[in-house]
Amino acid sequence: MIEFLSKQIDWIDVEYWFYIFNDLSLLxxxxxxxxLELIRYAYQxxxxxxxxxxxxxxxxxxxxxxxxxxxxxxxxxxxxYFWVYHNFSLPNLELxxxxxxxxxxxxxxxxxxxxxxxxxxxxxxxxxxVHHSSPHFNMSVAYRFGPFDAILPIxxxxxxxMLGYDPILVLLSEVFVQVFxxxxxxxxxxxxxxxxxxxxNTPSHHRVHHGSNRQYWDKNYAGILIIWDRMLGTFEPxxxxxxxxxxxxxxxVNPITVFFHGITxxxxxxxxxxxxxxxxxAFVKPPDWMPQESSKSND
Amino acid sequence: MIFVPNKKLMKNSTLFFRTLFxxxxxxxxxxLVTYASQQKVNTNESLETEVSFEDTVEQTKQESxxxxxxxxxxxxxxxxxWKVIYDDKDxxxxxxxxxxxxGNVFNASTLEYxxxxxxxxxxxxxxxxxxxxxxxYKGKGIYIITYKGKKYDVECDIDMVDENTFKLSYExxxxxxxxxxxxx
Numbered sequence: 001m002i003e004f005l006s007k008q009i010d011w012i013d014v015e016y017w018f019y020i021f022n023d024l025s026l027l028x029x030x031x032x033x034x035x036l037e038l039i040r041y042a043y044q045x046x047x048x049x050x051x052x053x054x055x056x057x058x059x060x061x062x063x064x065x066x067x068x069x070x071x072x073x074x075x076x077x078x079x080x081y082f083w084v085y086h087n088f089s090l091p092n093l094e095l096x097x098x099x100x101x102x103x104x105x106x107x108x109x110x111x112x113x114x115x116x117x118x119x120x121x122x123x124x125x126x127x128x129x130v131h132h133s134s135p136h137f138n139m140s141v142a143y144r145f146g147p148f149d150a151i152l153p154i155x156x157x158x159x160x161x162m163l164g165y166d167p168i169l170v171l172l173s174e175v176f177v178q179v180f181x182x183x184x185x186x187x188x189x190x191x192x193x194x195x196x197x198x199x200x201n202t203p204s205h206h207r208v209h210h211g212s213n214r215q216y217w218d219k220n221y222a223g224i225l226i227i228w229d230r231m232l233g234t235f236e237p238x239x240x241x242x243x244x245x246x247x248x249x250x251x252x253v254n255p256i257t258v259f260f261h262g263i264t265x266x267x268x269x270x271x272x273x274x275x276x277x278x279x280x281x282a283f284v285k286p287p288d289w290m291p292q293e294s295s296k297s298n299d
Numbered sequence: 300m301i302f303v304p305n306k307k308l309m310k311n312s313t314l315f316f317r318t319l320f321x322x323x324x325x326x327x328x329x330x331l332v333t334y335a336s337q338q339k340v341n342t343n344e345s346l347e348t349e350v351s352f353e354d355t356v357e358q359t360k361q362e363s364x365x366x367x368x369x370x371x372x373x374x375x376x377x378x379x380x381w382k383v384i385y386d387d388k389d390x391x392x393x394x395x396x397x398x399x400x401x402g403n404v405f406n407a408s409t410l411e412y413x414x415x416x417x418x419x420x421x422x423x424x425x426x427x428x429x430x431x432x433x434x435x436y437k438g439k440g441i442y443i444i445t446y447k448g449k450k451y452d453v454e455c456d457i458d459m460v461d462e463n464t465f466k467l468s469y470e471x472x473x474x475x476x477x478x479x480x481x482x483x
Contacts (some may be wrong), residue, residue: 102328
């Protein structure tokens with residue numbers, strides 16, 4: 001067993017398999033599935049102008065997000081990650097099966113925490129609210145990103161690099177988790193078998209995560225494995241019908257409004273808050289936090 | 300209506316220790332398995348070395364007797380220390396490799412780095428070249444190239460210039476190079 005797990009693998013093979021899943025899945029799963037969803041919407045007489053424009057806005061926000069990701073990728077990944085990898089990491093791990101499997105597990109665990117932070121700190125929610133602001137739930141929503149959605153993951157993947165994992169493998173694993181997550185944005189798939197629902201994140205679990213129903217808030221942060229939520233106290237099963245969106249609906253399909261609404265709302269909140277210390281606290285405190293003086297004056 | 304949570308929030312200390320436990324468990328497994336496999340390789344290598352030391356004299360006598368071992372004599376002269384001078388953007392200086400015979404193949408591993416001024420530093424043993432076929436004049440093998448932190452296995456050719464020099468040539472993704480290996 002150790003021999004198999006520690007068998008060295010060529011980078012070319014690893015990159016090939018990640019390419020098949022990470023890159024090509026858009027063509028052979030995600031797009032066909034989205035077309036299927038559109039047909040289903042039409043059949044159910046739910047295919048509206050709002051839904052189509054919302055989907056277009058989603059794709060446009062992804063373009064803006066991707067541009068920021070590329071700029072950050074060039075600066076942070078190639079420089080910072082490799083610098084940390086060569087100077088501040090445990091002994092570098094060889095490329096073998098156990099390294100790949102554990103790297104994906106760690107990337108998934110990092111995703112859980114990064115995602116939880118996005119929901120639980122002010123600046124995180126200011127960008128991540130974009131992803132949750134759609135009143136619909138389909139594959140295109142998976143591509144609805146906010147302007148800073150690429151920043152927090154860096155803070156959480158650096159520790160993986162420090163554990164001795166190759167930065168490129170860490171990035172490929174993160175994209176793998178993200179692609180798996182994308183596949184969960186659908187209403188077509190109901191609940192799966194109990195063992196699968198127990199271990200893995202499924203469309204049902206992720207519908208809960210997108211719910212604006214009060215009991216569904218800040219639940220099911222997982223990427224691939226739902227066991228992280230089960231073990232860290234944030235799991236909620238799908239019981240009540242999910243109403244998608246956020247507590248203060250956006251009511252816009254304008255891509256610019258969609259992309260920046262979290263930041264503009266956050267800036268508006270900062271204006272209301274008095275004192276420099278409190279303004280700083282607003283960045284790291286939960287999104288609904290307001291200092292007592294400000295909340296009194298608002299009342 | 301005030302929402303009453305049906306579950307208590309987990310304590311921060313519980314979250315912290317559980318998180319730490321998972322990280323240690325997952326990353327620790329990777330490091331342990333890698334360490335165990337490296338130990339195994341080292342043990343095998345030292346066993347081979349011990350055997351070769353004990354049997355060297357006897358083997359040498361036998362080698363000269365049989366035709367098969369005569370063929371070894373024709374190829375085994377490649378065993379030893381070889382130096383390559385590099386003048387790349389990434390590295391300028393020399394690397395000394397040691398070629399050893401392991402089974403039916405010859406493996407070259409890094410032994411020493413030398414800078415342009417001639418200062419040397421012991422290198423971590425990294426397998427760099429595997430010569431799978433060698434007839435004493437020409438050979439074929441795999442050259443392990445590290446580019447931007449990633450390792451690539453590239454097919455290469457060996458051409459002996461004389462008994463103290465050989466040329467190693469390879470081509471990969473449109474990039475080709477010829478290295479000169481000189482006996483130390």
